Amino acid sequence: MTETSSTGTAVVDGTAGPMVRVTGLHRSYGTGAAAVHALRGVSFTVPRGELIALKGRSGSGKTTLLNLVGGLDTPDDGQITVDGTDLATLGESGLLEMRRDRIGFIFQSFGLIPILTAAENVGVPLRLRRADPREREERVALLLALVGLGDHAAQRPGELSGGQQQRVAIARALANRPALLIADEPTGQLDAETGLAVMELLRAVVRSEGVTALxxxxxxxxxxxxxxxxxxxDGHLVEHGPTPGP
Structure with missing residues (x-):
């Protein structure tokens, strides 16, 4: 059930504390008459362990909102709390640590390193964290199996289909056991059938890994x-509620 608080904040109920809390978020680009108001007072709260879809036409503010929640950009006004941490209290090193250890990113363009194998791509975040090699290998093998690519560990991105590349990207985003997954049009480069399979995988991952996905x-x-x-x-939150039935 979704309710609205006395302050106008959309609250998506959950039994645990919220994974993401956004309050009064504003973000503009440019100044004066030419300014583009990407977000205008957006507020919502989502619980842990759910897959939340963000919809809207091109230019509605979706990517701006994802970048702000992911700590890739800073709002002009408002507050963002992720996994109990107010992003405004973090310096650049703190934001870097947050993005590295607690948030996983999945992009439309996959973003894989062409010269690395699927397994090596998945292992990149673990190498950056200087994880024990044995732990890294075990985690990579587990994640590739989770996304159905256990037999493709030695293949490079150019040898994989678009859907397989996105599966590798999902596995990589999960490498450091993030609390939150942020995905910006992850099926945008895929055909309808493959895109549906990837979205179903994301939902399964939310359940099996216990993460929240936006x-x-x-x-x-x-x-x-x-x-x-x-x-x-147009930068406003106009709908917040349960997924419509078929």
Missing amino acids: VATHDAQLLGLADRVLELA
């Missing part, structure tokens, strides 16, 4: 797989 998508079929849907229009 996923931007414009595909109505994919929205049906989410636990909740948030809709942005």
Whole structure:
């Protein structure tokens, strides 16, 4: 159930404390008459362990919101709390640590390193964290099996289909056991059938890994797989509620 508090904040109920709390978020680009108001007072709260879909037309503010929640950008006004931490209290090193250890990112363009194998790509975050080699190998093998690519560990991105590359990207995003997954149009470069399979995988990953996912998508079929849907229009949150039935 979704409710609205006395302050106008959309609250998506959960039994645990919220994974993400956004209050009064504003972000503009440019100044004066030419300024673009990407977000205008957006507020919402989501619980842990759910897949939240973010929908809206191009230019509605979806990517801006994801970048702010992920600590890749700073709001002009408002507060963002992720996994109990107010992002405004973190310096650049603290934000870097947050992005490295507690947030996993999945992008439309996959972002894999062409010269590395699937296993090596998945292992990159663990190398950056200087994880024990044996721990790294075990985690990489587990994640590739989780996304159905256990037999493709030695293949490079160019030898994989688009759907397989996105599966590798999902495995890589999970490498450091993040609390939050942020995905910006993760199926945008895939055909409808492959995109649906990837979205179903994301939902399964949320369940099996116990993470929260915030996923931007414009595909109505994919929205049906989410636990909740948030809709942005011209920088405003215009809809926040349970996923519509079929």
